[in-house]
Amino acid sequence: MLNKIEHLGIAVKDLATSEKIFTDLLGVQPYKREEVESEHVITSFFQCGESKIELLQATSPDSAIAKFLDKNREGIHHIAFDVSDIFAEIDRLKSLGYEMIHEKPKDGADNKLIAFLHPKTTNSVLVELCQEKSK
């Protein structure tokens, strides 16, 4: 079961420019910046009620965010759903015929285990599952 929208991921060219915009919009500062070396991105997170906004800036041309921005304008890149058992959700969605980019969860930003579904089976919407790692 998908519990709630955990965050929206937004691809940006320049983190500082977009941090200013979302600080103005939401009335709060980002609560963390975190580099995810395996994904070649720097992320910046804002809390908005129960959900979050994740800004993503590429640190290398190999980054999925750099490739996204080669083809698209800056904007919404993915939608992330909070799940209680990411392993069970991956199995459930695969059994329904959805293709995973990550068959096994991996470490993501903000203390999460994450796995992405392939957008070709989700009508071009990039979907992320994420589960809070126990502390």
Ligand code: ZN
């Ligand atoms: Zn995300």
